[in-house]
Amino acid sequence: MRITICFGGSTFNPEELEVETLKEIAEALKELKKENHEILVVTGGGYTSRYYIEAGEELGIPHKDLDQIGIAATRLNARLLNSVLGDLATEDVPRNFEKAIRTMLRNKIPVMGGTQPGHTTDAVAAELAETSNSDLLIFISDVDGIYTSDPKKNEGAEKIYQMTTSELSDLMSKMKFEPGMNAIIDPLATEILQGMKIKTLVIGKNEINRLPQIVKGSTHSGTVVEPPEKTETDKENQN
Template identity: 45%
Template sequence: MRIVFDLGGSVIMPENPSSEKIKEYAKVFKKLKDEGHEIAIVVGGGKTARDYIRLARELNANDSLCDTLGILSTRLNALILAIALNDYSIKKIPTNFEEAEIILSTGKIPVLGGTHPAHTTDAVAAGLAEFINADLLVIGTNVDGVYNKDPKKFKDAKKYSKLSFEELVNIAISSSLKAGSSSVIDPLAAKIIERAKIKTVVVKGEPEELLKAVKGESDGTVIE
């Protein structure tokens, strides 16, 4: 199976990043690769990006420069994971989908960060999944699925176990417009998932949960 993993920056690079935790992620990806799956990974910016963007804004940087810093930050995080993957990956972070596909064709695991200004890494992961005709997109976030509102703020938030592509788009758009609601997938990523009809699983971004998502054993949200 050809799989794209979308790892949120706050998952792979939290407040206090741990080399041991990054090794755990690498172990999961190596295991899946050894089982015969083709894997590509997109990594978010997390605290790394937030810190640089905050500093840039304090220095009166415009949004375009902040986008550039955000992309560079995601690529730093991607390189850390690529290093942990050892010979399963290469120490060159692709800057576009074509480069990622070339690395994939050599039997290695491409690890990407951002590619386009104003695009989230969710959108990059969805776009990459479409570009390489992935069978599955696994989104690892700091919550365990898609909810009707932010579960960290609202105790009565409802998690969806399954969604259609159209339902995902409607939730993503609604969440981007309404205060007090939250979606873990941005509208552009949702639209790409819908048009390409990519089976997607949203899970808590822990190593074991990523593995369960591939095996069909996750209790996250399945979109198909």
């Protein structure tokens, strides 16, 4: 199976780097490779990105330059994970999808960060999954699924365990997106997902060590996002 995995910055760099989480990620990816899956990885910027961007804003740095600083932070995280993977990855961090796919086809794990201003790593992961014809897209963060609102700000937020990309888009249209919001896939990524036919999982960092089992179909506490066509077909098969 070909799998694109996005590790949000909050996964291993929420307020400081979490070495144990990086080890868990590396072990899970190694296990997936042992099972002959083709893996592509995208990392977010996390605290490093926020720290530098906030400092840049205080210094009056233009937004176009702040975007580049944020991208650099995602690539720094990518290089760190790249190094942890050792021989499973390559020395270079891909800066475009073509290079990432070539790396995957050489039986290595490409680990990339951001690509261009205005595109979050959520969107990068969705585009990479589409461009590489992935069979499965997985988003992992410190929020364990998609909720009706941001659970960090609303205790009454309810988790949605299964939905279509259309339902996700409808939910996003009712929500006000704010930078740093981790409760849901961001608007640009949602728009990209609507045009894809790829099953998507949104799970929490607490299930990283279960990734190999989850890929095989084991239950998890996150959210499954299905393309509308696939969901309708599944319903027909059940009737």
